[in-house]
Amino acid sequence: MEIEDVLKQKMKELMQTNSIVRHLTVYSLQFAVYCLLFTSLLHASEVSRSRIIMGTLVQIRTVNESMTEKELSSAVDKAFEVMEEIDRLMSNYKEDSDVRRVNRLKKNERMRLTPQTFDVIQRAKEFGKLTSGAFDITVEPLLGLWGFYSGGVSRLPDHDEIKKALELVGYDKIVLDKEKETIGFTKEGVRIDLGGIAKGYAVDKAIEVLKNYGIRNALVKAGGDIFANGRGNASSGWRIGVQHPRKENNLLATLELENKAVATSGDYERYFIVDNKRYSHIIDPRTGLPKSNIPASVTVIARDSTTADTLATAIFVLGPEKGIKLIEFMTGVEGMIVSDMGGRLVIDKSKGFDKYVKLERE
Ligand code: AMP
Ligand code: MG
Numbered sequence: 001m002e003i004e005d006v007l008k009q010k011m012k013e014l015m016q017t018n019s020i021v022r023h024l025t026v027y028s029l030q031f032a033v034y035c036l037l038f039t040s041l042l043h044a045s046e047v048s049r050s051r052i053i054m055g056t057l058v059q060i061r062t063v064n065e066s067m068t069e070k071e072l073s074s075a076v077d078k079a080f081e082v083m084e085e086i087d088r089l090m091s092n093y094k095e096d097s098d099v100r101r102v103n104r105l106k107k108n109e110r111m112r113l114t115p116q117t118f119d120v121i122q123r124a125k126e127f128g129k130l131t132s133g134a135f136d137i138t139v140e141p142l143l144g145l146w147g148f149y150s151g152g153v154s155r156l157p158d159h160d161e162i163k164k165a166l167e168l169v170g171y172d173k174i175v176l177d178k179e180k181e182t183i184g185f186t187k188e189g190v191r192i193d194l195g196g197i198a199k200g201y202a203v204d205k206a207i208e209v210l211k212n213y214g215i216r217n218a219l220v221k222a223g224g225d226i227f228a229n230g231r232g233n234a235s236s237g238w239r240i241g242v243q244h245p246r247k248e249n250n251l252l253a254t255l256e257l258e259n260k261a262v263a264t265s266g267d268y269e270r271y272f273i274v275d276n277k278r279y280s281h282i283i284d285p286r287t288g289l290p291k292s293n294i295p296a297s298v299t300v301i302a303r304d305s306t307t308a309d310t311l312a313t314a315i316f317v318l319g320p321e322k323g324i325k326l327i328e329f330m331t332g333v334e335g336m337i338v339s340d341m342g343g344r345l346v347i348d349k350s351k352g353f354d355k356y357v358k359l360e361r362e
Contacts (some may be wrong), residue, residue, distance in 0.1 A: 023189045047072040054199055055270075056154035056223035060206065063217050063233050075213035079206040079220070086202040089117050090194045092140070101193040102183055103140065110182040116205075118181045120306075121174065124197050124264050127310040128171035131326065135314035136285040138173060141165040146290055148279065148281050150270055162288040169285050188220040196282075199225045200263060200309025207305075220305075224264040227305045228257040239358060244270075245296035245338055246345070252338065254359040257301070263308035264299045265316045267292040282316045291316055296340040298323065301356055303332045311335070 025238070050059040054353040060076050069074075069288055089098045098117040105111055124137045145165045149154035157165075168189045175184045199222045206220045207227045217230035219238050232238035237258035244250040245266050255262060267280035271292065278292040299313045311333065315323035320337045327335040327350040334353040339346045 009146040017203050045069065045072060047076055049073075049076050049080070051084075053080070053083050054091070054202065054222065055093070057221075058083060058202075058223075059219070059221045060210075061232075062210070062215055065215055065217060067214070071213075075210055078213070079209040082205050082209050082289075083202040083222070086116060086198060086205060089114055090120065090198040092193055092195070093114055097200070099192060099194060105183075105185055106187040107186070108184060109248070110180075112180065112182050115181060116201075118176070118183070120194055120197060120201050121183060121192070122176055122178075123201075123306060124192075124194065124310070125174060125176065127197070127314065131311075131314035131318065133171065133285055134317035135196060135310055136169060136171050137192045137194055138169045138171055138190055138198070139283045139285050140193040141168045141189070142283045142285070142288050143193055143281070144256075145288075146270070146279065146283065148270065156274060166285075166288045167283070169288070196313035197306060197310050198237070199223060200305035200307070202259070203227045203261070203305035203309075224266065225261075225305050225309050226257075226263070227261045229259060231258050237238045242299050242336070243297070244361075246340060251361055252297075253336075253357050253361060254355045256358040257264065257303070257356060258358075259301065260301055261305040261308040262299060262301050263305065263312040264297055265312040266297040267316075268296070282313060283319050293340040294319060295323070295337045297338045299336045299338075300327070300329075301334045301353070309334070321345075324348050324350055 029225065045065045046063050048061045050057055058080060060079055062072055066074060088094060091097045092099055094100060096111055102111060117141045119271050127135045131141065142165045143149060145161055146158045168187065173186045173190045175186060203220045203225050204227065205224050207218065207229055210218045217232060219232060226240055228238035228240060234256065237256040240257055240262060241251040242253045242255060242264060243266065244252045245268050265282060267278060270281035271278050277288065279290040280292040282291050284291055295316055298312045300308045300312040300315065303309065315326060318326060320339055323335065323337050327333050334350045334356065336353050337348045
């Protein structure tokens with residue numbers, strides 16, 4: 001260790017000098033080393049951890065915090081735990097999740113929800129209204145029909161099957177009782193999927209935990225959903241790459257964000273191709289058909305991750321024209337919609353989007 005070497009060298013030199021001066025100098029040098037060690041302990045202070053939650057890579061980074069690494073680690077662990085709990089409640093893949101239990105409800109039966117699940121479903125309904133039904137958590141029967149729970153279909157569903165599944169779709173078939181925090185459906189067979197909102201909600205909750213621990217500079221990323229709290233290492237915000245929808249491992253742009261959420265929905269995330277046609281995991285609740293190419297990806301910047309996540313999914317359904325209109329109508333929201341027109345990328349942006357763009361590629 002460099003400091004130790006310097007210290008030894010100094011001690012050697014001092015052996016030849018007067019003993020009082022020698023002692024004083026040795027003590028002051030030792031004191032300086034302890035001070036150095038102490039401050040380095042206080043400002044350890046960068047932590048970067050990842051876990052797989054909700055079937056996706058979740059990363060939490062904190063920088064420039066005046067805390068020990070131990071304190072930071074326990075805050076980050078707690079944030080992960082909160083996200084894991086949301087996954088346990090809202091997953092469609094866990095037998096005893098709130099969502100799976102809700103999906104077994106018979107017509108007019110009621111079930112009491114955990115406050116978090118109630119909160120998410122309530123917000124999902126509000127976004128359903130705001131987006132004229134483009135965002136609709138009752139798309140579950142359609143996602144099943146198109147094989148998104150079973151890893152693919154052996155043949156494409158036919159018109160009648162789609163029509164039948166569509167009869168079960170509509171967020172207005174969900175009945176919520178705010179006082180009792182219960183849910184029910186007005187029709188037999190209605191089922192929900194929170195895949196378009198739960199990740200964003202989990203990111204918001206993780207940020208809340210970190211803030212409660214006094215952490216101000218943190219990035220939480222769950223797949224395409226990110227919240228950038230504080231500025232990170234840069235003076236003007238955390239640098240965040242936007243994935244190129246057609247070139248794996250390439251970025252389309254780099255954004256600089258401070259205290260903002262960003263979400264990207266893409267048709268490259270989960271999809272299958274039949275007869276050269278791409279079928280993505282985002283379904284138009286009005287037609288029952290999976291969307292793709294127009295758009296190929298939607299990026300939304302908002303004040304919180306739940307809003308960014310939900311709007312990105314909804315605008316994927318609405319398309320570029322209506323999507324930009326919706327973004328411009330909302331305060332604190334900006335967005336970029338990338339369409340693949342037969343191999344040529346066409347980009348639509350809201351008026352204020354470019355102020356967040358640090359670097360544009362392609
Ligand atoms: P995201 O990755 O946030 O764009 O959300 C996509 C996920 O949302 C899908 O995997 C489905 O679980 C769910 N989903 C698909 N279509 C819709 C829709 N129209 N409204 C709400 N959720 C949807
Ligand atoms: Mg989404």
